Amino acid sequence: MSLRIVVAVKYVPDATGDRHFADDLTTDRDAVDGLLSELDEYAVEQALQIADAADEAEITVLTVGPADAKDALRKALSMGADKAIHVEDDALHGTDVFGTSLVLAKAIERAGYDMVVTGMASTDGTAGVVPALIAERLGIPQVTLLSEVAVADGKVTGRRDGDAASEQLEASLPALVSVTDQSGEARYPSFKGIMAAKKKPVEALGLSDLGIEEDQVGLGGAWTAVQEATARPPRTAGQIVKDEGEGGKQLAAFLAEQKFI
């Protein structure tokens, strides 16, 4: 039987750009170019490896975002995913983690799945809670923050490296898996992969296709309100010395003056 894997990915503002907030205190997506979240590349990679190890598997890559978010889907398709779903709707602007997880869960259910794979967090919001929220909404086990993952005999197993311990985890499918940047380098799309991606199907969905009301998402549907966002004041220029043989002692004097020693 075919293993149906849905990989949820996010199109994010490039972290190396000058990211900031728009007037409505949502992420200003026009300010900086977007791309497939680096942490989601690891999810696509692990899905590809799981699919390779399975008898038969199909990978659907899913994103929620504006028109440009298709770029993230194309990247995943060029890496080797089979097809894509793009949920795009003007009403989604300003959606919080609850709205996002609702849209993702509905789209995942609609697509059909045995396994959902995600990155550990997005590189813009960085909360890292959407995977757990998808699992809660779908009513399936969450096996999150894995640095190693394998699927066999209807079970997913993996290793989660925590602060206090390293844990070996196990859950029955269907399940949600999130992977860390320690799970293995993501492959670069080949020229052949890039060409093939252009022919792969991308299904476009709106909120109405998923039975979601506009007031469940967007800024109006958010359960948390950002009241103000202020740019961090530039640090006042620190003192910089060149080591002429006494650099360590000078630094020690600074630390002593600051009462750290």
Added chain:
Amino acid sequence: MAEVLVLVDHVDGAVRKPTLELLTLARRIGDPVAVHLGPGADAAAAVLAEHGALRVLTADAPEFTDYLVVPKVDALQAAAAAVSPAAVLVASSAEGKEVAARLALRLGSGLITDATDVVAGDDGPVATQSAFAAAFTTKSRVSRGVPVITVKPNSAPVEPAPAAGTVEPLAVTFGELATGTKVVARTPRQSTGRPELTEAAIVVSGGRGVNGAENFSVIEELADSLGAAVGASRAAVDAGWYPHTNQVGQTGKSVSPQLYIANGISGAIQHRAGMQTSKTIVAVNKDAEAPIFDLVDYGVVGDLFQVVPQLTEEVKARKG
């Protein structure tokens, strides 16, 4: 005053420092009620009472240790139903954030993650967060339901504030999903004897400039002289010189110590995202153009293998 639930982060009853910080914050917005799940409640209760917990709700069951995340959500949901709290505070660990998120969804409540401060406001608690690699600071509040807030370590002082700490059993009914994710094996991390990275008041980090696993002893010796935790940049971790558990940055740990000392770290955005909220930042790097120098309170342009051992000796001498 309204009660505020605090989920206790502990290892077999040894309460971790971020939980004591949560109790300080909880007192600003209400009466702290601690929720201790799993073994060791007796030992924990005394410490929790000492730091302001009026009540300590306890539940122990194999589910809390043998399965991940969901059993704690079931328990906190039961506690929320029993207490009708004004807010729920959870430490911003990986599991803490997942527990908080699922609880918030079940309660139909808004969620704030990685808060660096929480104060009382007219319409409920107001939390401070940093965004976009700490380039921005935001203030947010929950606009629906019981505010569920996860707080980063080092966001509040630990203060003794003796309270009753009355221990009360909490009845928990586990849902079907509670046993969905089984922990089949657990290997405790070997203690280095150094403070936990995310909780440490001082962090000493090494990067590409350390140039080899064997050279990290230079970083460790400085850390030990200061009683600090050791961090590493992604470059150093990817090169295999230091464990991933010590990685500071966007894909590693986010730290916010009183003092951060970056050695041989250029200061790429990935790293800055994880340390920019440190109170005092110091860097040693031989490249005067390294972007890390834009962030520092004090920087030394020089060879870390000259500067750091000299600093270590000086720290030891000054500490006598």
